[in-house]
Amino acid sequence: MNKAKILILGGLREDALADLKEKCDVTVGPVGHRMEDDREWVIDHIGDYEGLIVAKMPIDHTILDHAKNLKIISTYGVGFDRIDLDYAKEKGIVVTNCPVSVARPTAELALAMILACARRLHFYDHTMREGVFLNMNEYDNQGYTIEGKTLGILGMGKIGQMVAKFGQMLGMKVIYHNRSQVSAEIEKDLGAEYVDLPTLLKESDYLTLHAPATDETKQVIDAAALKQMKETACLINVARGSLVEQTALVQALKSGEIAGAGLDVFEDETEPDERLTALDNVIMTPHVGAATHKARFDLTKEAAKNISSYLVDGKILNQVK
Template structure:
């Protein structure tokens, strides 16, 4: 029987595989996520750790866990919170949960698109504030997305799922050739691959679906934001640091960009103060994959990875290189 540490609350149904395997489960029971000190204490003596993307998995955490640690199973499609080189050096397998959250995350991205272009977020706040209103033909006019071009930075599973939603609503699909779409999906959606800077300059909406890497950190920087079309929109359900948040706020304040819909932030959970004050910005608290069904599947896949590794078998969905 191995000791498996779960660093934060997860859907209980996702843990059935651990229970069936007979492993000891050590779960975080606090109403709030653990502090760093609590996290380090939580993982002591663990043979396996189920982590979430807010957990920094580094030398400090691995030292706290101990030499017996065999696997870190991230309950996320990404793994930028994990020091992969350190884990590899220590012989610790790292896994993620790709392939189960793309539909729910694309739903979130498309929801942000509609909320931003049609001003639904602003309108809902107006009603809740008790502000007097009446129907008028000029009242709170938004923008129709039909015939707009959406430019995808990242056209993998999530980006492609977003493209399908946009195509169904009459949008033209383009993607950064540096982050390509599979040929079958490209043909199905009549999608056009463009060099990144051309994509940014010609799209009405830029939607980010790329992983956070050294190459994609601030991929939307001040220069590229300035190169976007006047009145364009930005949607981000990827990672906050893919955008220079302060530069985005400036582009919105100046009126160069018409709006932004954000689910992730550069210094999450902190958000640039200017963005909080803007009516043309929709802000969500990182809800991308937040459906009961998807989060249960993510947890179950992380559990399947843990069980496999503890049984001496290959992980189901290892991070590349593991």
Template sequence: MKKPIVLYKRLSPSLMARLQAHTQVTLIEDLGDDGMAQLRAALPEARGLLGASLKLDAALLDLAPRLEAIASVSVGVDNYDIDYLSRRRILLSNTPDVLTETTADTGFALILATARRVVELANLVRDRQWTRNIGPLHFGSDVHGKKLGIIGMGRIGEALAQRGHFGFGMPVLYHSQTPKPEVERRFNARYLGLRELLQEADFVCLTLPLTAQTQGLIGAGELALMRPDSIFINISRGKVVDEQALIEALHNHRIRGAGLDVFEHEPLAMDSPLLSLANVVATPHIGSATHETREAMARCAVDNLLAALAGERPSNLVNPQAYQH
């Protein structure tokens, strides 16, 4: 008999057919009030969940006494109480690796767009305000040869370092929980303390996960250490940064600009001061948003869920302590 699962993300026809061949699928297309009611109604029988961008806390998952596995279509797992899942022996899997290169592309796109003021000046042309040759008032900053500071040297951090080092001749500085000799060898990178990196880097890029230790890591004090001509890039999680402190630093030109793909609250509020700052490039959390990568992430999540429901260990198991052979 097929195990019932709840799918709260639309999949391609081929992946949907694969899931339906092995499981009994309840599809929830919209997580509004009706969708959440449908989810709560399906949870008591559900053996598996597959989706993204939904906070699954204990209050919700207590409704699912038979739940065996959750396959998150994401690399970040801050929407889950991992201790709770492990106590219940619920396997949580994610989709690392497949989004690494695409997210690093996004990071470098923000570096270039912010440094060269691409969005601001493209809008100037679109608004028909380009009436004479531009002068110093509209000049940007070079990227090649500048110091690239990366906070969080995981897979995405390494991919960003590769682009900066080999593609743009950028000296790479990094800060992480521990030094990484292989990263230093490959990219001629220097390991620095957080304070030193903030003071020295021309571009400060966040590529670290949201945890209890990293939440609010960058606040007013940290931003004050950055130079007035430095640029801040965030492709990690919005809550790693004190957003109000960042707004003040940008408004007062204590730093040159920011390229942001993530925010403290998403979607970004229409009245956010970030939207009125010309020195901000803001994108709607598009780090992995390409057709190819999103399909690869969904395929990985389907693989993870079917393996878990078959009693096998998923390739991308987040909480191995929950696995019982």
């Protein structure tokens, strides 16, 4: 019996692929610096494969039209906005993601961002590097205590729920808005209260984003939304750059409409926005939500399991609806 042929596009952990390689015929495709060159290679070769694991490359109409034998795609992460989901479904291709492995590390990063903003770590770090030892008796140099503050969560999936647990542990009031209200049992466990979006914006001291990138969530945090937030509030985005209107955010940070931001994702992740890098009240990281050694190992195992479970065992795991 011939093994199913699998193509991997992205920097997966080789040491986590043993099970998949035992069950399937695995090819690791190019992972170059020029996406357009890699794309041409994929277009030329994708027709040979039944399974695909993909990290960053967009999987669009053209690639899917050349994928004559493709049966399943697994993202290398929780996001699936780079895949033309509707067209894949039209062609009968199952699309899956990896929601379990990313939850804890991404939630940890959100917590780190909240603490960094509250305690103004970016501001303190760069003043120290400039040789300035600030006078902490001056009110304007002091940070904020998060105990008793309101943590607002937009998107109450696995990551949002983990962040809620952290907030609860630190003595924060937790409110959330989601596409649909979670169960009363989960709300009780997390000490979380469901509110509408305007209330979330107005009451949050720290608003953290965990919604997927969809047409409905595109620029959900725009100029109008930012104006509804407290002047002392901080915005945390470890989800997708498309959730925030970046120009509006820059203006809000410069004008003092909000106090600060912690950003792991951006409109354009290949070019850091100089308007943001110039600001003292924003801390930035290069999309590192799941970039820990353990998370990358677990992600590879989860993506591989999505593929082998379907092609070898006939069971679908983590299907994107």
